[in-house]
Amino acid sequence: MSQDCIFCRIVRGEIPCRKVYEDDEILAFHDIKPAAPVHFLIIPKVHVETLYDSDLKYQQVLGRMLGMAGQLAREQGLTDGFRTIINCGRVGRQEVYHLHMHVLGGPDPLRGGLISP
Numbered sequence: 001m002s003q004d005c006i007f008c009r010i011v012r013g014e015i016p017c018r019k020v021y022e023d024d025e026i027l028a029f030h031d032i033k034p035a036a037p038v039h040f041l042i043i044p045k046v047h048v049e050t051l052y053d054s055d056l057k058y059q060q061v062l063g064r065m066l067g068m069a070g071q072l073a074r075e076q077g078l079t080d081g082f083r084t085i086i087n088c089g090r091v092g093r094q095e096v097y098h099l100h101m102h103v104l105g106g107p108d109p110l111r112g113g114l115i116s117p
């Protein structure tokens with residue numbers, strides 16, 4: 001846990017979110033600035049800054065994030081596939097330094113169906 005990390009604060013319930021799913025290891029919630037009709041984030045509850053900082057110690061929770069993505073996407077009405085993105089570090093244009101996976105989907109007429117946050 002990091003005191004100042006915004007996603008840790010969401011995990012602790014100090015900042016509200018529009019929750020999609022929660023269990024003891026992961027949390028999923030809608031992105032505050034959606035880049036697609038459906039855009040939510042899946043995060044580990046444990047504070048891991050980036051994919052760089054991750055290692056096999058986090059194998060289980062990272063697997064859980066991937067393993068739940070399809071079910072959560074279906075529950076959010078994504079019937080035609082979706083896009084997942086994990087931005088990493090400065091080059092990856094990561095803004096929030098608590099590892100998270102974007103799940104984006106739904107029709108996007110502006111980009112001809114291609115979605116990028």
Ligand code: AMP
Pocket residue numbers: 006015017029030031032033034086087093094095096097117
């Ligand atoms: P990234 O560039 O991959 O670090 O993306 C961070 C994402 O977190 C952005 O899409 C933001 O809109 C989103 N975000 C930031 N603060 C919040 C918040 N309080 N609740 C939900 N999403 C947030």
Ligand code: ZN
Pocket residue numbers: 001002005006007008009046047048097098
């Ligand atoms: Zn954090």
